[in-house]
Amino acid sequence: xxxxxxxxxxxxxxxxFSKEADRxxxxxxxPFNNKVPNxxxxxxxxxxxVCSVWDGNEIAITCPVRFRQEWQxxxxxxxxxxxxxxxxxxxxxxxxxxxxxxxxxxxDVVLVAYDDQEHIIDFGALEVQAVYISGNVRxxxxxxxxxxxxxxxxxxxxxxxxxxxxxxxxxxxxxAPQLIYKGNILHSWGKKSAVALHRNFYNTLPTLPIVKxxxxxxxxLIYDLAYDALTNRYRLYLSETIYTDFDPALxxxxxxxxxxxxxxxxxxxxxxxxxLDNGIGQAKRDSPQSLSLxxxxxxxxxx
Numbered sequence: 513x514x515x516x517x518x519x520x521x522x523x524x525x526x527x528x529f530s531k532e533a534d535r536x537x538x539x540x541x542x543p544f545n546n547k548v549p550n551x552x553x554x555x556x557x558x559x560x561x562v563c564s565v566w567d568g569n570e571i572a573i574t575c576p577v578r579f580r581q582e583w584q585x586x587x588x589x590x591x592x593x594x595x596x597x598x599x600x601x602x603x604x605x606x607x608x609x610x611x612x613x614x615x616x617x618x619x620d621v622v623l624v625a626y627d628d629q630e631h632i633i634d635f636g637a638l639e640v641q642a643v644y645i646s647g648n649v650r651x652x653x654x655x656x657x658x659x660x661x662x663x664x665x666x667x668x669x670x671x672x673x674x675x676x677x678x679x680x681x682x683x684x685x686x687x688a689p690q691l692i693y694k695g696n697i698l699h700s701w702g703k704k705s706a707v708a709l710h711r712n713f714y715n716t717l718p719t720l721p722i723v724k725x726x727x728x729x730x731x732x733l734i735y736d737l738a739y740d741a742l743t744n745r746y747r748l749y750l751s752e753t754i755y756t757d758f759d760p761a762l763x764x765x766x767x768x769x770x771x772x773x774x775x776x777x778x779x780x781x782x783x784x785x786x787x788l789d790n791g792i793g794q795a796k797r798d799s800p801q802s803l804s805l806x807x808x809x810x811x812x813x814x815x
Contacts (some may be wrong), residue, residue: 593636664727
């Protein structure tokens with residue numbers, strides 16, 4: 513397992529020192545079809561050019577633009593949305609409002625199908641979900657960028673705030689709200705949606721009920737990164753497509769798995785003891801009149 517967190521910087525592995533890689537680092541360029549030639553992640557003038565980080569011996573994609581490599585995700589989504597031989601194109605970051613004109617957010621990519629008169633006949637929405645990072649990834653990035661060739665094997669493992677993928681926050685704070693707000697609007701219109709994400713991220717989600725492709729209105733496009741030793745680069749490829757029905761999938765993702773009540777009561781009891789852990793609190797707990805929290809709840813005296 514690498515002792516430093518950075519897998520790809522400005523589109524290249526950090527040990528790639530080809531002329532192309534050096535140029536991308538020097539000019540802070542994005543090779544993955546960003547809206548402008550440069551990387552704009554975090555700050556336009558001082559971008560955080562980290563595309564992916566190490567997750568143990570695996571890689572976690574941390575930038576949604578990373579998924580745009582060769583626009584493979586758009587082709588894969590179109591195959592789900594439209595019949596073969598359909599004329600279609602893609603529109604990036606399209607705003608979506610609710611009935612009252614309040615913003616439900618931007619759709620990452622809208623694929624529109626059109627006829628010979630260039631009239632829209634159908635559309636589908638593609639959301640791209642990278643993973644959030646816990647800790648600080650900018651500090652190791654800036655250290656590496658001071659001298660990439662000299663610092664390619666730096667050790668960051670003992671530093672406070674070592675960055676790691678935060679899949680739980682990514683699904684609860686980003687993915688689930690997107691499906692609830694934007695997804696519900698699109699579903700009510702009878703339109704299909706697709707979500708593109710890395711396999712390691714998908715594996716952290718609850719097991720989703722699967723349907724046949726022709727019955728699905730929500731597809732999960734699961735991607736991996738394949739290392740090419742000849743170019744010393746990673747290539748994005750579609751590993752699997754999971755077909756689901758919107759409502760059961762949304763319910764499964766947004767419904768927590770309920771743990772035992774006693775475990776939560778133990779947590780409350782421990783916190784109560786800590787709060788009352790002084791002479792008065794201890795005396796009260798030791799008195800015959802004192803009842804444990806579990807007994808109080810069991811007897812129905814606390815609602």
